[in-house]
Amino acid sequence: MNGQITRNPKLAWREVDGEMVIISPEDSHVHELNETASLVWKHAEGKTLEELVEKISAEYEVARETARADLEELLAALGEKQLMFVSPEAKG
């Protein structure tokens, strides 16, 4: 899992008190992210998982392995809700 992480470009969103409120324009469905997911939403765009692990583990002083496991789980959940995607790895 080393592709680029991107937000679903179709979504409208706004940060309110440090947490994201996201609307899907097609069905007006509202998603709210908790603090951790909001951090990922803010910082993950265009990064790979490894780059994100680097940033989060340094900034929040958590072990890389812990950060990686948590981020993988979170990105999977965000992917399931069609909020964020991890693009397939580019073949060199």
Place this chain on the structure above:
Amino acid sequence: MPLQISIGSVPLSLFIREGTLLEPASRRYREFTHNSENGFPVVLKKPEARTQEDGEFSYLLDDARLILRSQDAEFHGVRHEYALDSLLRILLTMVLLPQRGFLLHGATVVRDGRAYVFFGRSGAGKSTIASLSPKGSVLTDEISLLRYSNGCWQAHGTPFWGEFRAAGQNRLVPVAGLYSLKQAGEERVETLDERQALRALLPCVLFFANDKPAHETLLRTLLGLVEQIPCHRLHFRRNAEFWRVVAA
């Protein structure tokens, strides 16, 4: 001659040919007639087969269609006043959006020169609130219109009342507070933070666009509102005691 009306300070010129439609429309929007040469033209036409053009917004409601362009609008296939009313509401949501305005499922009541907006989905108690308020103090019992103008948020009267009654007052009043209705066994006001307020408001906003920029504008507008105007959840029984906690 078009029927000239103004709702939420949006002047509209309705070009209605059919007398069977013009007469009830004139009656329904009587309080909102407005003499202006510059109303946004809305032309009622027979249904026609056409393809959507670039830059126009189109919305199909049953078999009536709204087509909105930058300079005018067309209503196709409107056969009764209910369809006309619905398309007008949709049109207003689109015209108000870039002007920091929107329509909300809510009753607006004026007290001491300030507007209290009680919002909720159908069955929440909007018409109960209106019926428990003094005659002449209700700007609408069903669809509220909020708009930022002259440096503050104002509630405008609307002709959109429950059970299709012709009523309303065409005036605007500064907003004192927003109240999400919740029927309960007591009267109590609970203050909502900005996120809770946004969450309460969003499902009650009338909104028909399905594109990202429109939703971004809506979010920006609603956030601007809840940053300036206190928003609460009003727990209330169906009696006039609620004013005790609202205007406290």
